[in-house]
Amino acid sequence: MDGLxxxxxxxxxxxxxxxxxxxxxxxxxKSTKKATARKPISANSLRWQKAKLPDxxxxxxxxxxxxxxxxxxxxxxxxxxxxxRAAKVSTTEEIERDEGDENGQDNEEDEFEGFGDDPAxxxxxxxxxxxxxxxxxxxxxxxxxAKKQDKKVQKQEDKKVQKQEDKKxxxxxxxxxTGKAEDSELQSNVFSTLETMEDTQDNMxxxxxxxxxxxxxxxxxxxxxxxxxxxxxxxxxIPQILEGHDVIGKASTGSGKTLAFGIxxxxxxxxxxxxxxxxxxxxxxxxxxxxxxxRELAHQLTEHIKxxxxxxxxxxxxxxxxxxxxxxxxxxxxxxADIVIGTPGRLWEVLSSSSDLTNSFRGIxxxxxxxxxxxxxxxxxxxxAEIFNALDRTEQDEEQGESAPSPRQTLVFSAxxxxxxxxxxxxxxxxxxxxxxxxxxxxxxxxxxxxxxxKFIDVNPVSQMAEGLKExxxxxxxxxxxxxxxxxxxxxxxxxxxxxxxxxxxxRRLAPMLQNLNLQTHPLHSQMAQKARLxxxxxxxxxxQGQSSILVATDVAARGLDIxxxxxxxxxxxxxxxxxxxxxxxxxxxxxxTGLSILLCAPEEVIPTRRLIAKVHSSTGKGSKKKxxxxxxxxxxxxxxxxxxxxxxxxxxxADANLAKEKGNKDDDWMRNAAEELGVEYxxxxxxxxxxxxxxGGGRQEKQKQAREMTKAELGAMRAELRELLSKxxxxxxxxxxxxxxxxxxxxxxxxxxxEFLGKVHGLDIETL
Ligand SMILES: Nc1ncnc2c1ncn2[C@@H]1O[C@H](COP(=O)(O)OP(=O)(O)OP(=O)(O)O)[C@@H](O)[C@H]1O
Numbered sequence: 001m002d003g004l005x006x007x008x009x010x011x012x013x014x015x016x017x018x019x020x021x022x023x024x025x026x027x028x029x030k031s032t033k034k035a036t037a038r039k040p041i042s043a044n045s046l047r048w049q050k051a052k053l054p055d056x057x058x059x060x061x062x063x064x065x066x067x068x069x070x071x072x073x074x075x076x077x078x079x080x081x082x083x084x085r086a087a088k089v090s091t092t093e094e095i096e097r098d099e100g101d102e103n104g105q106d107n108e109e110d111e112f113e114g115f116g117d118d119p120a121x122x123x124x125x126x127x128x129x130x131x132x133x134x135x136x137x138x139x140x141x142x143x144x145x146a147k148k149q150d151k152k153v154q155k156q157e158d159k160k161v162q163k164q165e166d167k168k169x170x171x172x173x174x175x176x177x178t179g180k181a182e183d184s185e186l187q188s189n190v191f192s193t194l195e196t197m198e199d200t201q202d203n204m205x206x207x208x209x210x211x212x213x214x215x216x217x218x219x220x221x222x223x224x225x226x227x228x229x230x231x232x233x234x235x236x237x238i239p240q241i242l243e244g245h246d247v248i249g250k251a252s253t254g255s256g257k258t259l260a261f262g263i264x265x266x267x268x269x270x271x272x273x274x275x276x277x278x279x280x281x282x283x284x285x286x287x288x289x290x291x292x293x294x295r296e297l298a299h300q301l302t303e304h305i306k307x308x309x310x311x312x313x314x315x316x317x318x319x320x321x322x323x324x325x326x327x328x329x330x331x332x333x334x335x336x337a338d339i340v341i342g343t344p345g346r347l348w349e350v351l352s353s354s355s356d357l358t359n360s361f362r363g364i365x366x367x368x369x370x371x372x373x374x375x376x377x378x379x380x381x382x383x384x385a386e387i388f389n390a391l392d393r394t395e396q397d398e399e400q401g402e403s404a405p406s407p408r409q410t411l412v413f414s415a416x417x418x419x420x421x422x423x424x425x426x427x428x429x430x431x432x433x434x435x436x437x438x439x440x441x442x443x444x445x446x447x448x449x450x451x452x453x454x455k456f457i458d459v460n461p462v463s464q465m466a467e468g469l470k471e472x473x474x475x476x477x478x479x480x481x482x483x484x485x486x487x488x489x490x491x492x493x494x495x496x497x498x499x500x501x502x503x504x505x506x507x508r509r510l511a512p513m514l515q516n517l518n519l520q521t522h523p524l525h526s527q528m529a530q531k532a533r534l535x536x537x538x539x540x541x542x543x544x545q546g547q548s549s550i551l552v553a554t555d556v557a558a559r560g561l562d563i564x565x566x567x568x569x570x571x572x573x574x575x576x577x578x579x580x581x582x583x584x585x586x587x588x589x590x591x592x593x594t595g596l597s598i599l600l601c602a603p604e605e606v607i608p609t610r611r612l613i614a615k616v617h618s619s620t621g622k623g624s625k626k627k628x629x630x631x632x633x634x635x636x637x638x639x640x641x642x643x644x645x646x647x648x649x650x651x652x653x654x655a656d657a658n659l660a661k662e663k664g665n666k667d668d669d670w671m672r673n674a675a676e677e678l679g680v681e682y683x684x685x686x687x688x689x690x691x692x693x694x695x696x697g698g699g700r701q702e703k704q705k706q707a708r709e710m711t712k713a714e715l716g717a718m719r720a721e722l723r724e725l726l727s728k729x730x731x732x733x734x735x736x737x738x739x740x741x742x743x744x745x746x747x748x749x750x751x752x753x754x755x756e757f758l759g760k761v762h763g764l765d766i767e768t769l
Contacts, residue, residue: 204228212238218267221311231256231591232459238263241411246454248372249413252466253586254562254593255459257413261290261368262305268365269316269338285363286334287316289391290341291384293375294556295322295530296537301370302341304562321347324530331357344375344383351390358390365408367391369447372412374579392448410449415582468594469585471613472634478602482513483648485572485600487641489519489550492596495567496543499552500584502573509655510572511552516651516719518726524553537563555580563587571599574609578616598634650722657710657718 208229209219230238233251240247241264251257265288272287292298302320309315319333321342330350334340334357340347351358367388369375375384391408476484489497501507504525511523520543522536536551541563543549551557552572566588575581588595601609610631617629 254590288366
């Protein structure tokens with residue numbers, strides 16, 4: 001304690017404000033950490049100097065004559081003895097001191113705080129109450145009564161370190177934010193409805209769910225999803241499924257069919273997972289297989305069921321098996337899956353590759369066929385049949401030529417079903433059905449229901465259309481659809497619009513054309529890579545509420561896709577069948593919301609389209625007020641629409657040229673590869689000639705060649721012209737609505753001003769829906 005005696009007023013230090021004591025304690029412990037490598041020295045051999053105190057200390061009794069020493073470490077041993085070590089301040093030590101600064105220690109300001117009104121309790125936070133006074137005293141040796149010069153350097157270094165730390169923190173923050181953005185871009189937020197609102201349960205009356213005999217965990221999870229009560233199809237189907245019946249459910253688009261089968265399946269999983277040995281048996285065989293006609297729908301169903309499970313304390317493993325993703329990964333996932341949701345093509349590919357997998361799938365307890373009428377009739381026919389066959393027949397059955405009755409429950413859902421289906425299923429004999437090999441009825445029979453008469457639940461037998469849907473029709477020339485589509489999009493700005501085409505090539509062409517017209521547009525069709533498809537839907541839905549966003553899609557998006565907040569559906573091409581009209585229009589006005597569906601019809605399409613829509617609205621035959629449903633016509637101001645023509649023509653030309661160039665490059669690549677394989681030299685002109693003289697496709701190739709050969713300069717000139725046109729005001733001339741102004745600011749319009757001047761809306765205004 002020699003060194004301490006040198007200070008004439010050590011007891012005064014002990015009485016110093018608590019904050020200082022805390023600092024002192026911390027310094028001791030730091031010093032202790034660093035001490036091991038250096039030699040002990042005696043207190044007397046330390047280089048004590050008279051401490052320079054601030055003026056305000058001059059008359060401060062007791063501090064007078066205080067001496068200070070630098071670069072010394074004080075080590076307190078367990079037996080309460082103290083040792084000093086000469087400390088050469090190393091870089092790490094400096095950093096440690098800087099850290100101290102960050103915590104508000106060891107700087108000038110802090111010293112003065114000690115004499116002000118700084119409340120002691122703050123400092124005492126750092127100071128263990130059991131700390132002996134002697135320890136606090138020790139610290140003054142290390143106390144910062146250093147030379148001004150040193151302090152200046154110290155301060156500069158502090159600032160530097162602080163700056164570096166700030167930069168680091170900022171970088172990390174930025175990284176986290178970008179990471180989040182990237183994640184959310186890849187994650188299909190379209191399909192996500194989950195918002196964890198912890199307080200929702202408090203105010204929600206959940207009795208309607210409870211009445212369905214659901215477990216409290218599921219009800220809790222539904223409350224977290226903010227679903228206060230079941231939709232009609234859910235209320236009708238869930239009890240039947242829970243009772244073990246096979247169910248065929250029909251309900252309009254967007255009416256909650258997914259959870260109608262999803263809830264009982266997850267409920268069953270919870271029940272099984274509680275039973276002894278359940279986990280073992282569940283891991284071998286999936287509980288449920290859900291078949292979906294499209295990849296997007298499969299992913300959406302997966303998300304929807306995952307969202308339901310997210311609110312549960314433990315949840316099943318839900319996985320989707322669709323084309324466009326790695327087969328090997330999916331095979332691995334299938335080994336542990338509880339609920340499998342997939343498209344028939346990929347599922348069959350994966351299942352047929354492994355007899356173990358096929359065997360394990362024979363034990364599923366639920367087979368769900370979503371959008372059944374499409375899945376069983378279009379394209380997937382063969383693969384779906386193969387899957388059902390594989391699920392039903394054991395090797396023994398194969399030998400005997402029969403399949404055993406299905407042990408599983410079969411659940412079939414759609415918004416549209418063939419008339420009289422139930423009757424046929426229940427009443428007709430197998431042989432009669434067998435004669436209609438390709439019909440949906442035949443395949444439904446193939447589903448091998450467990451019950452002779454599955455429960456048929458039709459919650460809205462009169463109309464398949466959603467309540468909040470309004471429908472309209474625009475008549476235009478067959479070659480004017482691009483123009484009228486553009487006009488319609490201007491007429492309904494600031495909304496989410498889904499444009500349906502009958503062909504991939506139209507979707508491919510329209511998306512860039514509308515982009516050229518400064519409209520935020522994304523394509524979606526089955527020839528796009530899976531990632532690009534997801535990205536398009538993401539971007540479409542990523543637009544903020546009140547901002548214009550357009551998705552141009554083929555019928556790949558018509559079925560089941562639950563894209564939130566679609567306000568307007570435009571049928572660029574008239575749908576080929578009534579059910580397509582129902583499903584396309586069903587992308588809007590979902591879950592009790594409102595929406596608008598508008599068809600662009602060439603004159604010759606008007607009558608058959610009206611007939612088709614009337615058919616959709618007609619009842620099942622028992623007579624209905626809606627039998628003669630007449631879809632409203634939107635009167636567009638044709639003169640005015642024609643003023644938009646130059647810009648649409650240019651936008652189309654630019655889009656076509658780009659597409660031709662893209663296609664040309666691909667064709668060239670293909671031909672070059674083919675030539676290489678054949679061992680001949682590739683000459684594009686020669687190849688072109690072969691195409692031209694060779695007959696088929698020659699004319700088309702010529703056209704494409706012209707578009708492809710459009711120079712960059714020509715394209716640039718067209719772009720400039722279009723830009724100019726887009727920036728110009730449209731003279732509305734004698735338009736009824738805008739006769740007073742005579743001019744319309746297109747820029748303003750594209751920013752979202754209303755385009756009412758383009759035509760009369762007859763109550764088909766989105767705001768009035
Ligand atoms: N009980 C409920 N209460 C409120 N919203 C619900 C409820 N059940 C489902 N929803 C929501 O309704 C929307 C439509 O549900 P879903 O996609 O299951 O409809 P769908 O009947 O399968 O439609 P489609 O025939 O077009 O496939 C979803 O956004 C879903 O989250």
